[in-house]
Amino acid sequence: MNQNSINxxxxxxxxxxxxxxxxxxxxxxxSGFNVVVVDNxxxxxxxxxxxxxxxxxxxxxxxxxDIRDKSALADIFAKxxxxxxxxxxxxxxxxxxxxxxxxxxxxxxxxxxALTEAMADANVxxxxxxxxxxxxxxxxxxxxxxxLPLGAINPYGRSKVMIEAVxxxxxxxxxxxxxxxxxxxxxxxxxxxxxxxxxxxxxEDPDGxxxxxxxxxxxxxxGKLAQLSVFGNDYPTPDGTGIRDYxxxxxxxxxxxxxxxxxxxxxxxxxxxxxxxLGTGQGYSVLEMINAFETVxxxxxxxxxAPRRTGDLAECFANPALALKELGWKAEKNLDDMxxxxxxxxxxxxxxxxx
Ligand code: NAD
Ligand code: UFG
Numbered sequence: 001m002n003q004n005s006i007n008x009x010x011x012x013x014x015x016x017x018x019x020x021x022x023x024x025x026x027x028x029x030x031s032g033f034n035v036v037v038v039d040n041x042x043x044x045x046x047x048x049x050x051x052x053x054x055x056x057x058x059x060x061x062x063x064x065x066d067i068r069d070k071s072a073l074a075d076i077f078a079k080x081x082x083x084x085x086x087x088x089x090x091x092x093x094x095x096x097x098x099x100x101x102x103x104x105x106x107x108x109x110x111x112x113x114a115l116t117e118a119m120a121d122a123n124v125x126x127x128x129x130x131x132x133x134x135x136x137x138x139x140x141x142x143x144x145x146x147x148l149p150l151g152a153i154n155p156y157g158r159s160k161v162m163i164e165a166v167x168x169x170x171x172x173x174x175x176x177x178x179x180x181x182x183x184x185x186x187x188x189x190x191x192x193x194x195x196x197x198x199x200x201x202x203x204e205d206p207d208g209x210x211x212x213x214x215x216x217x218x219x220x221x222x223g224k225l226a227q228l229s230v231f232g233n234d235y236p237t238p239d240g241t242g243i244r245d246y247x248x249x250x251x252x253x254x255x256x257x258x259x260x261x262x263x264x265x266x267x268x269x270x271x272x273x274x275x276x277x278l279g280t281g282q283g284y285s286v287l288e289m290i291n292a293f294e295t296v297x298x299x300x301x302x303x304x305x306a307p308r309r310t311g312d313l314a315e316c317f318a319n320p321a322l323a324l325k326e327l328g329w330k331a332e333k334n335l336d337d338m339x340x341x342x343x344x345x346x347x348x349x350x351x352x353x354x355x
Pocket of ligand 1: 038039088092193
């Protein structure tokens with residue numbers, strides 16, 4: 001495919017049927033982009049994509065393929081005149097990654113290699129990648145800036161560190177090879193995405209018992225789970241419970257649109273690969289999250305104090321200054337919005353997506 005056949009409005013969204021990806025599809029369609037999704041549905045259902053089209057009143061194109069299937073990807077690039085890829089497809093359960101590390105490296109790292117190979121073959125070299133604050137590992141810092149050394153502490157996190165390294169190396173090779181169309185890559189390090197689209201039609205639909213705090217709290221509130229365990233109240237934080245930087249998923253995906261625009265601009269004119277934190281810069285403790293949930297929803301959350309969860313940090317929140325400076329992005333929504341939208345999604349879809 002040559003550059004003439006690329007349509008700058010055509011975005012390939014890997015993992016677009018998932019939690020963050022489906023919200024990104026809404027934002028892309030509402031911003032005038034055309035969306036092509038590739039997803040193998042290993043952790044999602046096509047119902048999310050039907051709802052994306054319902055919310056936006058716009059169609060998207062869906063391919064059910066695994067991103068490790070290079071020939072399927074080549075066919076998509078040959079057909080769809082893609083300009084940029086937003087890469088969400090990946091496995092994300094920390095516990096499962098410790099049990100099945102090879103699966104995580106194969107799906108996440110090899111999957112990204114297959115994707116970037118297909119992209120290079122099609123001369124599509126703009127990429128927005130879903131990285132994670134987990135790449136900072138067990139640092140002593142409370143607030144994380146992009147220039148901190150990386151060092152994840154579980155196979156999931158290491159898969160993100162490895163992918164970031166691969167993408168940085170691809171970009172660095174352009175300088176040596178003097179490529180005419182260099183890689184332009186934004187590594188977006190998410191803090192803790194929560195919340196849902198304000199319509200309550202799309203949201204997070206965890207398979208089985210949730211690992212993450214907000215989905216767990218909402219399932220206790222709706223009566224699906226009996227009691228929340230608060231993992232540790234003896235951390236060196238004001239109330240002893242863990243502090244995280246929760247970010248509304250709609251704010252998060254708006255950061256992706258800003259990143260796409262930045263890749264087209266001056267800052268990436270000669271190519272490059274840069275990391276950006278996407279967080280609010282504000283941390284909340286587990287007890288503060290429970291309180292906020294009780295206040296906004298009027299539901300009482302049954303909880304008990306339990307031992308610390310292995311591998312958890314006391315406190316972790318973003319320095320989001322670089323994303324503001326270079327992408328012109330900052331989170332707009334507050335904790336009440338995040339909790340209210342989570343609850344709206346949960347009450348409208350008590351069983352998640354039913355198909
Ligand atoms: P999700 O599981 O809801 O979405 C991922 C999607 O990718 C799913 O639809 C799944 O079916 C698809 N997928 C997985 N492997 C695939 C493959 N090999 N080929 C094709 N499709 C595949 O997860 P999410 O919460 O939307 O996360 C999206 C991305 O953001 C992931 O890469 C995740 O690691 C990253 N991330 C998420 C969080 C979070 O807390 N949600 C935090 C930091 C980073
Ligand atoms: N927590 C509980 N009880 C629960 C679940 C969580 O007390 O049932 C606590 C945790 O100990 C932590 C806080 O709530 O203090 C947040 O925990 P989450 O599991 O929601 O989020 P984490 O920060 O531990 O991890 C998440 C993703 C990781 C990702 C990381 C950074 O799950 O995949 O954010 O992006 F790497």
